[in-house]
Amino acid sequence: xxxxxxxxxxxxxxxxxxxxxxxxxxxxxxxxxxxxxxxxxxxxxxxxxxxxxxxxxxxxxxxxxxxxxxxxxxxxxxxxxxxxxxxxxxxxxxxxxxxxxxxxxxxxxxxxxxxxxxxxxxxxxxxxxxxxxxxxxxxxxxxxxxxxxxxxxxxxxxxxxxxxxxxxxxxxxxxxxxxxxxxxxxxxxxxxxxxxxxxxxxxxxxxxxxxxxxxxxxxxxxxxxxxx
Numbered sequence: 001x002x003x004x005x006x007x008x009x010x011x012x013x014x015x016x017x018x019x020x021x022x023x024x025x026x027x028x029x030x031x032x033x034x035x036x037x038x039x040x041x042x043x044x045x046x047x048x049x050x051x052x053x054x055x056x057x058x059x060x061x062x063x064x065x066x067x068x069x070x071x072x073x074x075x076x077x078x079x080x081x082x083x084x085x086x087x088x089x090x091x092x093x094x095x096x097x098x099x100x101x102x103x104x105x106x107x108x109x110x111x112x113x114x115x116x117x118x119x120x121x122x123x124x125x126x127x128x129x130x131x132x133x134x135x136x137x138x139x140x141x142x143x144x145x146x147x148x149x150x151x152x153x154x155x156x157x158x159x160x161x162x163x164x165x166x167x168x169x170x171x172x173x174x175x176x177x178x179x180x181x182x183x184x185x186x187x188x189x190x191x192x193x194x195x196x197x198x199x200x201x202x203x204x205x206x207x208x209x210x211x212x213x214x215x216x217x218x219x220x221x222x223x224x225x226x227x228x
Contacts, residue, residue: 003132003136008133010064011133012133012136012137012140013063013140013144014060014063014064015137016137016138016140016141016144016145017059017063017140017144018050018054018059019050019108019141020105020108020141020144020145020148021053021059021076021077021148022048022050022053022077023048023104023105023108024077024101024102024104024105024148024152025045025053025077025078025079025080025101026045026046026047026048026053026080026104027100027101027103027104028040028079028080028082028097028098028100028101029041029045029046029080029081029082030046030100031096031097031100032080032082032087032093032097033046035087035088035089035093035096035097036086036087036088036093037082037083037084037086037087037093038086039081039082039083039086040080040081040082043081045080045081046080053077053078053080054077054078055076055077055078058076058077059076059077082094082097091167091174092167094163094166094167095163095164095167095168097163098160098161098163098164098167099160099164101149101152101160102148102149102150102152102153102160103149105145105146105148105149105152106145106146106149108141108145109141109142109145109146109149109216109220110220110223112138112139112141112142112145112220113142113220113221113223113224113227114223114224114227115138116135116138116139116142116224117223117224117225117226117227117228118227118228119134119135119138120135120138121224121225121227121228122228142217142220142221143217146213146216146217146220147209147213150209150212150213150216151205151209151213154204154208154209156180156187156191157177157178157180157181157183157184157187158181158184158185158188162177162180162181165177166178191204192204192205
């Protein structure tokens with residue numbers, strides 16, 4: 001199977017995406033449990049079994065379509081349930097829970113960079129066959145984790161960055177901000193799809209996510225070189 005095969009192209013994106021998303025969600029639940037809320041554990045959502053987290057559209061259909069279209073690949077899983085009322089400090093606990101997901105993605109990107117450096121850093125030519133498939137997955141795993149982390153830190157609901165904003169706002173403003181969460185999915189569609197179609201220069205991905213993600217990719221690739 002060659003890199004130009006559609007199945008190959010989909011696999012080298014969807015496999016790392018599912019792993020990145022599952023670890024992201026489990027990190028939320030682990031942080032919540034550490035801070036007093038065992039809801040995710042009680043519902044058996046702290047499992048790394050992807051079938052417990054897969055959202056048919058966000059984890060399979062959308063990423064597959066984007067991969068086949070050679071567009072930037074992203075997606076989502078079923079959110080791990082967190083009950084902020086059970087946290088020892090609900091306000092700041094939710095900030096920590098929100099940051100745990102992107103934090104996990106940054107850590108996984110570092111693991112991918114080190115693995116690339118250690119395993120493939122001394123190769124003079126791109127590997128073929130199984131080794132090429134593994135390298136493609138590692139590179140995409142690095143890219144996806146960085147993109148997911150930066151993307152989720154956007155300060156709008158329902159992203160993790162939106163929860164961080166809610167946690168640091170004064171309580172009256174935080175209550176009003178929280179009401180935006182009910183419009184989360186339509187808001188995402190408007191901001192990520194409709195607005196760029198009307199004003200291409202206003203693309204959130206291109207303007208807000210792309211530059212920091214590109215900078216971080218360069219830093220992680222430099223880390224890979226350290227271990228080469």
